[in-house]
Amino acid sequence: MRKFQRSILAAGAISALAIMTMPAMAQTQNFDEIDALSDAALDEQAGIQTASNQAANGDYLEAIATLERVLAIFPKSIGARTLHAVYLCDIDDKQGGLVELRRLKKKDVGEEALRAAFLRCGSEMPS
């Protein structure tokens, strides 16, 4: 009888522990993930790579948000500015993407790359 009672108590304690720790673990994992995303933007190239990976997975809105974190630290990043414009076009905000592309210069982006970006936005590069 006593063994039985102890078993029940032990099972109850384990269940309680599981209930206590599972949501906390999931929460911690989620926070670790968003902290890692925040850290990725501290390095310009790592941030751009993160955004590219997100876009490749179809997470374009997350990719644009990542580039905005990169640009907050590296506001002159031509790569981030160009990709930001291109991803806006990819989510069908072609007007917004083109407004940003027009602020870039051929000599900064490279003529062919800038032309490709305009084409991706469904437009010819202005001469």
Place this chain on the structure above:
Amino acid sequence: MKRSSPRSTAALLVSVSIIASALSVPASAQGRVEVGNAASVVGSVEIQASAKAKKRKLARKQRVAWGDIITTSKKSQAQLLLLDRSSFGIGTKSRVRIDKFVYDPNKDRSFTATLLKGALRFFSGRKGRKQSGEVKTSSGRIGIRGTAVDMFAGPKAVKVGEHEDALKGVKDKKDEATMVILRGPGVGTAGELTQGLVEVEAAGVTVVLDEPGLAAYIPRIGAAPIGPFRISDRGLLRSQNRLAPEVKRANDGGGLLGDLLPVAAGLGAAAAAVLISQDGEEVPGVIVNPNDSPVAGCDDPDANGVC
């Protein structure tokens, strides 16, 4: 050794259950409900737990919770990243309160926030079965479904809309106006994203924005929203400048951060790889140091968006 009675065993089991239940109660019942982090902080940004609470400096990766008010100063901005990867981009001289955020990875996500003043950009995060959001301003309510949307309240709303043909002759109050611009995703989006949709409601009238570039404007408290109308390139540029002041400032040639931090040595492999022509041919990116030739930016572009 004393034997425990069935009654004491039962009492112990009940105690264990009560402790477990108490610890599994939603955090809301226990106090602070943390829903995300400050993923990016530039300049002077403060956080306070309520309108009467003391303001503290917001640090990158600091947790944000229900009821927190984030305030940005001049030349400052922040991005909050929520647990479902949704984000709030907060522009310069802005004030935003996170009223509520509920996220179940297997079910749905909902949030309510208040844009007290300034500029706010929202991007929805991970796809869920049901996603809803609501942003309140002094003059209206903005209902959001899986989308990218720019919102302005107060003087910034007036500034973004001041050259829009659709708003000529409108009598607005600069501390009460609200401007909303849907940015996407549109029907032609990549990535199988949910098409964005925004409902702007005030004075019992609802304006629906369902295409990128459509906007609505509430001129003052008690007035119905004007719209939908297509925002001009000039308006979009003004919007962008208010949401990302550092990018504007740096490329105007006055960026302090750009001078202090290492800058891009080029477009970057990741960015270049993205610029693939439609026939799959990769286009090389020929890059020079962007610091050598900062792009001219301006706050007041002409009607074509040209500075």
